[in-house]
């Protein structure tokens with residue numbers, strides 16, 4: 064077996080480690096955001112305790128809770144200005160996937176439940192990507208901190224954003 068191929072199989076899973084936070088291990092008030100820049104594609108992976116987004120981590124029980132859950136899912140599936148990549152990069156949203164099984168009639172798990180959202184943008188000028196403005200703190204008052212991992216052509220970096228910081232920047 065070529066040595067290089069063996070090394071790659073060993074190294075690649077480690078590069079993805081920040082994505083692997085186990086459900087139930089979360090800390091209320093802290094969401095994680097994975098940012099990956101790959102060619103013209105910018106992808107964002109948001110993982111948040113449901114408590115931070117809607118105030119409970121179980122199936123909705125009342126009409127008001129069901130409505131709040133539906134509105135949350137609808138708004139995150141059309142995120143609008145929730146995330147704004149550098150304007151000069153000319154990024155447009157190409158795909159959005161939002162999953163929160165507990166809110167959608169799925170099996171309730173243990174004590175905690177999360178929402179996972181993935182967004183993919185296509186950028187006309189990806190080299191102009193310098194950062195991202197976000198409205199997570201503005202729209203969700205329970206979120207106190209964002210642990211962001213950025214992976215791009217210049218390597219990887221971890222950033223901790225504390226309320227009210229609304230911009231995630233990375234060196235170009």
Ligand SMILES: [Zn+2]
Pocket residue numbers: 089091112113114120174175176
């Ligand atoms: Zn929780």
